[in-house]
Amino acid sequence: MAAKKKRTPNVQNDSWVVVAADSVIDTDRPERDPSFVRLRNPSTDSASLYMLGGDDLQLYEVKAFEEDFHSWFVGQTVQRDGRLLFVTPMDPLFLILPYLIKVGKEGKFQPVDQVVMDEEFPACSRLLSCTRSQASLHHIAEEKEVGSLKFHRYSQEKTMTWLKKKVERTVVALKKRNISVGEGVKSTTYVRVKSESDYHEEDYLRYAHGLISEYISEDLSKALLIHLELPELTSPKETEPPSKKRKLSDKPVEAGEDYTKFNSADFARKPPKKMTAAQKSLAKVDKSGMKPMSSFFSPKVKAEKK
Amino acid sequence: MDLSPFEKDNSVSCRLASQIPDVCKIEDCCLGIDEAGRGPVLGPMVYGICFCPVSKKEELKDLKVADSKTLTEAERENLFQKLDEARNFVGWALQILSPNIISTSMLQRTKYNLNALSHDTAIGLVQYALDSGVQLKEVYVDTVGPAEKYEEKLSQRFPGIEVTVRPKADSLFPIVSAASICAKVARDRVVKGWNFSEDLGELDTDYGSGYPNDPKTKVWLLKYLDPVFGYPQFVRFSWSTAQTLMDSKAVTVHWDDDEEDGEKAAQRQNNRSMLSYFGASAGGNNQNPTHQTHRFFTERRLKSLDTL
Numbered sequence: 169m170a171a172k173k174k175r176t177p178n179v180q181n182d183s184w185v186v187v188a189a190d191s192v193i194d195t196d197r198p199e200r201d202p203s204f205v206r207l208r209n210p211s212t213d214s215a216s217l218y219m220l221g222g223d224d225l226q227l228y229e230v231k232a233f234e235e236d237f238h239s240w241f242v243g244q245t246v247q248r249d250g251r252l253l254f255v256t257p258m259d260p261l262f263l264i265l266p267y268l269i270k271v272g273k274e275g276k277f278q279p280v281d282q283v284v285m286d287e288e289f290p291a292c293s294r295l296l297s298c299t300r301s302q303a304s305l306h307h308i309a310e311e312k313e314v315g316s317l318k319f320h321r322y323s324q325e326k327t328m329t330w331l332k333k334k335v336e337r338t339v340v341a342l343k344k345r346n347i348s349v350g351e352g353v354k355s356t357t358y359v360r361v362k363s364e365s366d367y368h369e370e371d372y373l374r375y376a377h378g379l380i381s382e383y384i385s386e387d388l389s390k391a392l393l394i395h396l397e398l399p400e401l402t403s404p405k406e407t408e409p410p411s412k413k414r415k416l417s418d419k420p421v422e423a424g425e426d427y428t429k430f431n432s433a434d435f436a437r438k439p440p441k442k443m444t445a446a447q448k449s450l451a452k453v454d455k456s457g458m459k460p461m462s463s464f465f466s467p468k469v470k471a472e473k474k
Numbered sequence: 475m476d477l478s479p480f481e482k483d484n485s486v487s488c489r490l491a492s493q494i495p496d497v498c499k500i501e502d503c504c505l506g507i508d509e510a511g512r513g514p515v516l517g518p519m520v521y522g523i524c525f526c527p528v529s530k531k532e533e534l535k536d537l538k539v540a541d542s543k544t545l546t547e548a549e550r551e552n553l554f555q556k557l558d559e560a561r562n563f564v565g566w567a568l569q570i571l572s573p574n575i576i577s578t579s580m581l582q583r584t585k586y587n588l589n590a591l592s593h594d595t596a597i598g599l600v601q602y603a604l605d606s607g608v609q610l611k612e613v614y615v616d617t618v619g620p621a622e623k624y625e626e627k628l629s630q631r632f633p634g635i636e637v638t639v640r641p642k643a644d645s646l647f648p649i650v651s652a653a654s655i656c657a658k659v660a661r662d663r664v665v666k667g668w669n670f671s672e673d674l675g676e677l678d679t680d681y682g683s684g685y686p687n688d689p690k691t692k693v694w695l696l697k698y699l700d701p702v703f704g705y706p707q708f709v710r711f712s713w714s715t716a717q718t719l720m721d722s723k724a725v726t727v728h729w730d731d732d733e734e735d736g737e738k739a740a741q742r743q744n745n746r747s748m749l750s751y752f753g754a755s756a757g758g759n760n761q762n763p764t765h766q767t768h769r770f771f772t773e774r775r776l777k778s779l780d781t782l
Contacts (some may be wrong), residue, residue, distance in 0.1 A: 184782065204782060212765050217779040231776040237728055254776070347770070378768045386765075 171213050181249040185240050188255035192221055192228060204230065205291040210266050211382050215289070218263070219255050224297035229258040233364075244274060260298040260307060262383040265327065267292070268309055269385075272322030280320050282307060328395045331388070335396060338376035349375035373398060475554070476657075477663055484518075484669060485707055486573040489599075490660070491567035492558070494606045498565055501527040504612035505603060506645070506650030507596050510657035512588070514684035515691065515713040517665040519576060519638055521569040521595045522657030524649055530563045531648065539651045554659040557652055566656045567602055569595045570664060573710045580712035592618045597631055605631075612636045614650045616643040672706045674698065686715035701725045701753055 192202050200222030209216035219228040231254045239251025267284045280302075286292045295301060302318075305311065307330040309320040342349060355394035373396055376392045393400060480488040493585055505525040512519050526534055535689050545553070557564050571591065579586040596615065604610055613635055618624060625639035640646055644654040663686070670677060678697065682690025695716065698706055701724045771777065 181782075197545040206780065208776065212778075217781065231771070232779050233775055234777055235775050237726075253779075375770070379770050382768050382771070396721055 178248060181247065183242070183247060184249065185242070185247070186253040186254050186255055188253075189228065190217075191226055191257065192219065192255055202228075205294070207263055207289050207292055207295070208266065208286060210262055210384050211386075213266075213385070214413050218258070220291075220294055220298075224294045226261040227258050227263070227295065227298050228255045230255055258383075260295045260301045261304055261330075263292065264295055264301060265308055265386065265388075266306075268320065268322040269388075270319065272324075275321070277310070277319035277321045279317060283320070290361075324391070327388070328392065331384070331392050332395060334380050335373065335376045335392070338379055339372045342372055342376060347375070370398065417441055475558070475660060475663065477660070477667070479597065480570050480572075480664060480703065481667065481669060484572050484664075485671075486572055487575045488570045488572075488765055489567065489602070490570065491602070491606075492528060492561060492565050494565050494608060495526075495561060495563050497527055497530075497563050498525060499607040499609065501529060501609060502611040503609050504528050504531065504649050505600065505608070505610055505613065506643070506647055506653040507599065507613065507615040508650050508654035508657055509592065509596075509616075509618075510654070510661040511684075512592070513663075513686075514711050515686045515695070516573070516681060516684035517668065518573060519571045519592075520657040520661040520664070521571070521592070522566060522600060522653045522655075523568075523596075523599045523603060524557070524564065524566045524652035524656055525603055525610070526560075526564045526649065526652075528611065532562065533560075534652065535648050537648075539648050539655060545655075550655050550659050550662070553655050557655065564652070565603075565608070566653070567599055568656060568660050569599055570660060571595060572707075574707045579714050589619050593624070593627065597628070600628075600632060610635050612638070612676040614638045614640070614643055614647040617641045668707060668708055670706055674706065677720075688712055692719075695719055696723065699723055 173214070202219055202221045204217055204219050206215045207218050208214070217230045219227070219230055221228065233252040233254065235250075240247040240250055264280075264284055267286070268280075271278060271283050281293065281296055284292055284296055305318075305320055305325070308323065308327045310323050310326070312319045312321075377393060377396060377398065380392070384392070390400070475490065477490070479490060498555035503525050504527075505523055507521065507523050509522070510520045511517055537553070537560060539557070540552055557566065576588070576591070579591050580588060596618075600610070600613060610632075611630065613632065615624070615628070615638070617639055621639045621641060623636050628637040628639065629635070638647075643650040643652065678694065680690065682688040684691055686692075692715070695705065695709065696719060698709075699719060704711060704720055704724060705716060711717070711720075768775070
C-alpha cells in the first residue's frame with residue numbers, strides 16, 4: 169500500500185463460478201466433458217447459451233445471477249466477473265419444438281433429424297441425442313413408423329396438452345416452494361404473512377404460464393393462455409386480483425408500496441399517490457397565493473362568504 | 475507507563491491504571507478527567523483520570539502540573555515522571571480508545587457518536603476509581619458538549635460527589651491538568667510506537683500533526699489510501715476528511731441500505747421505465763423487442779446469456 173498500487177489490467181475472463189446439477193459431471197466417463205452450446209432460444213428466437221452433458225445425453229439451461237459490484241475471490245486471485253452461473257436440467261423438447269412447428273406448416277411427416285437443422289446453430293442436431301428427446305417426441309407430434317424409421321408431424325393439439333401438463337407441474341412446484349405469485353409484493357426476500365390459500369388458483373396458473381412462456385414462442389404462449397382458459401390481460405388495472413381487499417374511503421388512496429422506487433430516468437414525474445381527477449387538475453395549477461378551501465370553513469362561520 | 479496491554483491489540487479499547495495509593499482509599503479525594511487526541515484523524519483518543527486526596531491539593535500544585543497544552547512533549551514526559559514518582563498519593567487511570575473503536579462506534583448502524591462515546595468513557599473511568607476503593611468527593615472535568623447538561627448527567631450518575639464541569643478545566647484545576655498530562659503522554663507514546671498491522675513497507679512517518687486540516691496529514695492520508703481497503707487502522711474512517719477522500723479517490727461503493735432516491739437507483743440498475751413494457755416498440759437489448767423476461771427471473775436477478 170505504500171506505493172500507489174497499479175490496477176491490474178482487465179483481462180478476458182476465462183473462468184466462471186458455476187452451480188450445476190450433479191449430473192453435469194459424468195463421473196462414469198470422465199473423458200466426456202460437458203460443453204456450452206449456443207442454440208436458438210425459443211422465446212427470443214436469438215442465441216442463448218445452453219449446456220449439453222457428456223455424450224449430449226442431457227440438456228441444461230444456463231442462467232447468470234448478475235448484480236452490480238460483484239467479484240469473486242477464487243483461491244488467491246480475484247475474478248472480476250462476479251456473476252454466478254446456474255446450470256439446471258431442461259427438457260430438450262422445448263428447443264426441438266420450434267423446428268417441428270416451422271416445417272409443420274408443410275403438413276408432411278418427416279424424419280426428425282432432417283427437421284432439426286439450423287444454419288445459424290448447427291449444434292441443434294445434438295439435441296436429438298438427449299435421452300428424453302426421441303422417446304418424448306410423441307408428446308408434441310404425431311408419430312408414424314415405417315419399418316425401423318420414425319416420422320413425425322407437429323401437432324398443435326398434442327403440444328397444448330403437453331404444455332398444460334408442464335404448467336400444472338410448475339404450479340405444484342410453485343406451491344411447494346412457497347413462491348410469491350401474487351401481484352402485491354414483488355420482493356423475493358419479503359416474507360408474506362398471508363397463507364398460500366390467499367392466492368387464487370388463477371394467480372398460480374398465470375405465473376406458471378408466464379414461466380413456461382420463457383421457453384416457447386409468443387404465438388404458442390398466447391395459444392396456451394387460451395387453452396388454459398385464462399383471459400388475456402391487456403391493461404395494468406386488470407392484473408389486480410379480486411382477493412385483494414382495498415378499503416373504500418374518501419381519503420386519497422395511497423399506494424401500498426413505493427412503486428416509484430426504481431423509476432428510470434425517463435420518468436420525469438413521480439406520482440406517489442393515486443389522485444382523483446379533481447386533485448390531478450388542481451395539482452397542475454399554480455396555487456401560490458391561493459388559500460386552501462379549508463380556510464373558508466370554520467366551526468363558527470364568522471363572516472358569510474359571498 | 476506500561477503500554478504493552480494496548481500494543482498487544484491496538485484495534486480495541488484498553489484500560490491502563492496505576493496502583494491505587496493507600497491514602498486514597500482512606501481520605502476524601504478529588505479527581506480530574508481530561509482527554510487527548512479528540513480532534514485528530516489519526517491515532518487513538520485517550521481519556522485520563524488523575525486523583526489524589528483533597529488534603530494534598532497543594533502538594534500536587536507544587537509538582538507544577540500546569541496547563542499541558544503549553545508544554546512540549548518532552549516537558550510533559552517529565553511531568554508524568556513526577557506524577558508517577560508521587561505514587562504514594564497520586565493515582566491515575568487511562569482509557570485508550572483505538573481509532574478502530576472510534577470509527578466503528580461512529581459508523582455503526584445505530585450511531586454511537588463521539589460525544590456519547592466520550593461521556594461513557596469518562597463515566598467508566600470514574601466508576602473504576604470508585605470500584606477500586608477511592609473515596610471520591612470531588613470530580614473536575616472539561617466540557618464535552620454543553621457544560622450544564624454534562625454536569626447534571628455526571629451528578630446524577632454519581633450521587634454524593636460534587637461534580638464541576640468547566641471549560642478550560644485543565645488550566646483551572648491542577649488535578650485536571652494532571653489527568654491531561656497522563657492522557658497526552660499516553661497518546662503521544664501510542665502514536666509514536668504505533669504498530670501498523672498492514673503491510674506498508676518503508677513507512678513514511680511524516681504525517682504532520684494528525685489534525686484533519688493539516689496539509690501534511692492530508693498528503694499522508696492520500697498516500698496511504700488503498701482504493702479497495704481504505705486506510706490503515708491508524709486512521710479514523712469516520713472522520714469526514716477521511717470519508718471525503720475515499721469518496722473521491724477510492725473505488726465506488728454502493729451500500730444497499732443507504733438511502734438513494736429512485737432515479738439514481740434506476741440509473742444505476744439501468745432499469746427500464748414501466749411504460750416500456752406496454753407498447754409495441756419497447757427497446758430491448760439484443761432480444762426480441764417485445765420479449766420481457768418473467769419476473770421469476772428478474773426478481774432473482776437471473777438472466778440468460780448468449781455468450782460467455
